[in-house]
Amino acid sequence: MLKVKNVDVSYGASQALYDVSMDAEIGKVTCVLGRNGVGKTTLMKALSGHLSAGKGQIEWMGKDINGQAPFDRARQGIAYVPQGRDIFSQLTVEENLETAFSALPKSQRKIDPEIFALFPVLQKMLKRRGGDLSGGQQQQLAIARALLLRPKMLILDEPTEGIQPSVIKDIGKVIELLRDRGEMAIVLVEQYLEFAAELADEFIILERGRVVATGSGDELATSEQAKELLAI
Numbered sequence: 001m002l003k004v005k006n007v008d009v010s011y012g013a014s015q016a017l018y019d020v021s022m023d024a025e026i027g028k029v030t031c032v033l034g035r036n037g038v039g040k041t042t043l044m045k046a047l048s049g050h051l052s053a054g055k056g057q058i059e060w061m062g063k064d065i066n067g068q069a070p071f072d073r074a075r076q077g078i079a080y081v082p083q084g085r086d087i088f089s090q091l092t093v094e095e096n097l098e099t100a101f102s103a104l105p106k107s108q109r110k111i112d113p114e115i116f117a118l119f120p121v122l123q124k125m126l127k128r129r130g131g132d133l134s135g136g137q138q139q140q141l142a143i144a145r146a147l148l149l150r151p152k153m154l155i156l157d158e159p160t161e162g163i164q165p166s167v168i169k170d171i172g173k174v175i176e177l178l179r180d181r182g183e184m185a186i187v188l189v190e191q192y193l194e195f196a197a198e199l200a201d202e203f204i205i206l207e208r209g210r211v212v213a214t215g216s217g218d219e220l221a222t223s224e225q226a227k228e229l230l231a232i
């Protein structure tokens with residue numbers, strides 16, 4: 001479904017990704033791992049359209065989308081939850097959710113109650129401002145907003161970063177549930193091997209902008225190479 005082939009990405013004269021290839025399939029969690037600064041976020045931005053690849057192809061549903069704007073990709077079912085969450089702190093939870101609507105046809109512009117089944121805390125906090133939520137609640141809000149797009153691919157950039165363990169567990173459960181429904185590809189950026197190994201069907205590890213290891217989720221749990229590459 002997603003096929004990234006031999007992609008290079010640069011910030012001006014400074015190259016951040018070299019010859020990166022990866023796939024992500026509907027119904028699977030594909031984990032992108034690697035230490036700080038190896039290029040994980042750069043790769044996610046190339047998938048979401050916030051950056052363009054200077055070389056290579058990014059194919060989604062058989063079509064090269066490299067060069068398309070984020071908004072156009074969102075309309076093709078690609079939803080991106082950026083690192084640091086990026087919710088609007090002055091808007092209420094409800095208004096934050098509604099910001100997803102601009103990429104949806106009018107008939108679909110309502111908050112699916114299912115969102116509150118996944119994230120009950122958001123229903124309780126609908127009228128609160130985004131800035132009043134804890135980090136974990138903000139992360140759940142950001143994921144909920146992405147899900148309102150009814151994505152075919154959900155990109156999560158370090159959803160567990162700086163979040164308390166109980167909420168990490170809840171987020172893990174939601175990711176599993178979404179995977180098991182088989183309606184979307186999930187691309188999950190993680191630095192924590194344990195969390196990734198529990199969820200991953202496939203993985204890639206980046207090191208200095210290059211893919212240095214790939215494999216199945218089962219292999220990740222026992223991979224000595226992964227342990228070495230991810231040790232801080």
Ligand SMILES: Nc1ncnc2c1ncn2[C@@H]1O[C@H](COP(=O)(O)OP(=O)(O)OP(=O)(O)O)[C@@H](O)[C@H]1O
Pocket residue numbers: 011014016034035036037038039040041042043083
């Ligand atoms: N806007 C930018 N301009 C120039 N260089 C950048 C920019 N953003 C990132 N970089 C560089 O690109 C490289 C990859 O950064 P990136 O943010 O993709 O890493 P990351 O793996 O997501 O790191 P982290 O785990 O800290 O989130 C780093 O060397 C970083 O300094």
Ligand SMILES: [Mg+2]
Pocket residue numbers: 040041042083157
């Ligand atoms: Mg990052």
